[in-house]
Amino acid sequence: MTRELTLSKAVNEAIAEEMRRDPTVFVIGEDVAEAGTPFKVLAGLVDEFGTERVIDTPISEPGFTGLAVGAAMTGSRPIVDLMFGDFLFLVMDQLCNQAAKIHYMSGGTMTVPMVLRTNLGATRRSAAQHSQSLHALVAHIPGLKVAMPSSAYEAKGLLKTAIRDDNPVVIFEDKLMYQDKAPVPEEEYLIPFGQANVLREGRDITLVATSSMVQVCSKAAETLAAEGISAEVIDPRTIVPLDEATIVASVRKTSRALVVDEGHQSYGVTAEIAARIAERAFYHLDAPVGRIGAMDVPVPFSPALEDLTVPTPDAVADRARALCKGGWADAA
Amino acid sequence: MTRELTLSKAVNEAIAEEMRRDPTVFVIGEDVAEAGTPFKVLAGLVDEFGTERVIDTPISEPGFTGLAVGAAMTGSRPIVDLMFGDFLFLVMDQLCNQAAKIHYMSGGTMTVPMVLRTNLGATRRSAAQHSQSLHALVAHIPGLKVAMPSSAYEAKGLLKTAIRDDNPVVIFEDKLMYQDKAPVPEEEYLIPFGQANVLREGRDITLVATSSMVQVCSKAAETLAAEGISAEVIDPRTIVPLDEATIVASVRKTSRALVVDEGHQSYGVTAEIAARIAERAFYHLDAPVGRIGAMDVPVPFSPALEDLTVPTPDAVADRARALCKGGWADAA
Amino acid sequence: MARATAKTNTEDYIRMYTQMVRIRAFEDNANQLYLAAKMPGLTHMYSGQEAVAVGICEALEDDDRITSTHRGHGHCVAKGAEFKQMFCELLGKAEGYCRGKGGSMHIADTSHGNLGANAIVGGSMGIATGAALSAKLQKTGRIAVCFFGDGATAQGLWYEVMNMAALWKLPVIYACENNGYSEYTRTDEIAAGSITARAEAFGIESFEVDGQDVLAVNELARGLVERCRKGEGPFFVNLATYRYHGHHVGDINRDYYRSKDEESEWKQHRDPITNFGKWLEAQNIASAEELVGINDAVRREAEAAVAHAEAAAYPDVSEVDMHVHAGIPHALSA
């Protein structure tokens, strides 16, 4: 049985199901209980699980992330709610110096099974400190896993997997998609990490897209299809671990690739994926690997500017078209 | 007139000269005054400039970095001493949410002319929390500049430029090179940002190397030369801004490239540089762009393991050889 | 004390009253713009807390520095900003104080020493303290005031910077606008012990004051500002106040965390503007008509500024990559 659920509700269900299944799972963060977070994603959880397992904290992101690390090391499975992805900068020490390294530093004697749920995405007119997509930073740190759901279905399945994983997992929800609906089965399901999803098969070009960019690329693929360009769309689902095999196999087939991600372009996720494709599909490429990230500027408040900074379906289609038609030569 | 100076002394001179020139420059950090830092890099500065301008702080990295941001916004030019690069995780909010964005968010009405001096580099047996090379993280954040000196000469010239820059600059010194000597002119000089240094010209392959990896690649180039492989070695000097033009021009000439950096390989600096080369020199490449970063593992303490995690001259030479001789085909 | 010297300070009192009215008017208009879907994004109303910003900023010189918060319009007005550039900023227009790049949560006005609102709770505590350090090092004689909310006292950064401010006797005043709430939670549920005692534990002289009484706030602030300039800082002030609206403009149904009774109690009996107006009348400093005259003038000023801002131009698309780096006109072509 499948119903349509919003991404917000899918996340809520994933947490509720896992909390029912496993009494060591708890939620911790700011205004997660009665308020159910500003996005209302957690609405109602406190009614079922009480304030002992849905814990409102002071405005102390490093502090409660640190508590989660310690709790995870000692028999609990905390889910940290970090209200905005931009606040990652506040918790980097606890996440990257502590959580990410403890299993390794202890020679495997300790584990840190925690989930840090946060979000990404611009164009909400929230300006430079509430609009960032910072997943590249945590993807660079060994010991973390990084999941990037692209729909309600993905969000539920990936989050459940994250909660059961014995490692620290950072999961980025697209805050602009919280109200977007998608079919979600009533039956339980998990989505394994490290297995990309081929959303659409194609022959001419591979579009690799994360999170918010999956919809953008799917739209672009439709536009392109109408023009006779057949694009394959791949969602890696997790960027750590990354399903390089599926991506590379696709590009060897299509011989062209464009990587699209909402993080800043420079030193971001598109670079890693493009570099791997360019290396491993070198023989097969008919055009350079294209990439489109967010503009390398802080996110501006003004709507007149903000919309320019993120990849759009038109920009993706334009670039894909150029790559397919040889217009890429200007790149050289 | 040129003498030999250690990198440590070159840094010390750069700061002393700029403090003499500009009374608004000051140094702030832990044990920077009488102790002159644990690495003794700042030894003697307090004698000349006093504790008002060489300021010992409590162990409060976020706090004193925040103070530096505020001081920089109001007429001072602080140089923050961050004892280990690993502590960047503690100051990310002040550096990336505040310092990096203030000029932009204020529409250009405020500037943050501060320098954050820190370090990188493993193999000191300092384990996972004192050995990281985290420059990729700050390179991803628009608004910062990122300098990576590769010798005493570079360290002095780049640091002086950093201190005079009106933007927040993060400069990474290789802590293993503090006692390494190089010729440094007595006369004043600056090294402009965004202009790569071609250390060695070559025909067969371009080695792009940052910081600690410049020596590694130079050694590899010598080995290769003895075998008849002519390698060009390029040090970008600053990774933001990045002198893409010089790098791309070199690869178009040599038709092969290997990018080497001591940060973790995945989602790191090698990815960005490799992706740009693969795109802009696509037509000219005779082999895929290779890259070698540090292993994607937390840095282990044991000497038996730690040495395996960083790129070595042998590893670079092996890979370059393979790229030149077509052995790269196994990559596919 | 302040009351005793009342008659001699007519001009000051009228300016304080006017500034409080200006903040209220600014917020009422901003709220309307938001409800009419003319304002993009997210905004937090300062209404109810006017006596804090005005009482303190009226004790400062124009070139003293302040840092502000996500609830920052009040500080901006109180420190001397113009309505036009403020509304332009809120609407993302090129004439805004930050050319539309900052918006409500990052509005800054360097022409009057406002180093900016901050969307990271507690995020400006280092900046304010650093401005004080700069003032001390460069011997400018300036002081810095760091405004923040009760909820922000949970951020570790505050303790780090208080320690340094106390050690180095920096000319900074930490002003905690204690409105009782952090978003949708009563702050006493998330703050253990005593906030004032926390500052005192660092050896910082601390004060608690009624944040609805602009004269009390101003008198305390004037004394502390003077002492700060003499090198006797830092200080901490805990100001009891109240926000009239929801946490942000969209926070309408808030019964689950805050009662209507409580809200109307504050609005009816503790409104800083009403009460100060009554006092001005009782002291014969201003007549009821004069106050109405002020209110009307402010209302007209605000309406004109809104109209101006609505008609004003957005920044040109070419501005998107300007101001990334000082000294580089356009980042992406650099």
Added chain:
Amino acid sequence: MARATAKTNTEDYIRMYTQMVRIRAFEDNANQLYLAAKMPGLTHMYSGQEAVAVGICEALEDDDRITSTHRGHGHCVAKGAEFKQMFCELLGKAEGYCRGKGGSMHIADTSHGNLGANAIVGGSMGIATGAALSAKLQKTGRIAVCFFGDGATAQGLWYEVMNMAALWKLPVIYACENNGYSEYTRTDEIAAGSITARAEAFGIESFEVDGQDVLAVNELARGLVERCRKGEGPFFVNLATYRYHGHHVGDINRDYYRSKDEESEWKQHRDPITNFGKWLEAQNIASAEELVGINDAVRREAEAAVAHAEAAAYPDVSEVDMHVHAGIPHALSA
């Protein structure tokens, strides 16, 4: 009090004495290994502070949790670790507690509840508090002790976690080993006000105790541990102590920040082992010969462990990418 009950606790006393001697012996050997260039990296000696670790850990159950610091060998020994695995870890050998991956600054011994040393000053404050939260949520009855230095109180994290510990009455004891120095700086030059008052400001019951007096420490700790288990925590304890060596083993010329006189004053008159030994003799709990016997046995144990560790094997190179992720045998082939 403790002294009154002395005769009935002979076993406890002898164990406390032995554990302090074991820590001292461990450090003396570690120091020698370092000076002989046999130990890689960087290490910080616990010598002088033994009464703190032992006094507190002897009040704990084996499955209670502690978190430790960069100066962590003492905590590790006191919580029950074996010399062999410890020396192996310090030398980066595969038999070490962390298979050589952690080293001195990250040594952890989960078999006795030691959640690990930490090379980030203050870095384990969240972990300890989280372990207490876990204990409370899972109703295990365990408590957690967070060891840290006086210098670490400058980290904002401490204030954040104290606030939560106090609000939620978590079973955690914050034990500040106040040895007067942070690296090469007197802590009173970088700590304003009162460290104890800072904890008290969060409503946390706080204590100051002579950290050189193992009985005083142990008595206080036993009381607080019991109260923690009853849900009366958290607590803060400020323990006055002293480190005998430099900040780290290479910190030899330290006259510029600490006088030789001060060092010898502590070593001669306030040594926790000597003084406790004298007391044991005075109380007829142990004779001088018995104490010498203990010392000798410990010395032999340490030497044997060092010899074992020196001969032990390094981890196989294939271990380099093990333990990056739990459940993935080798990260790089994943």
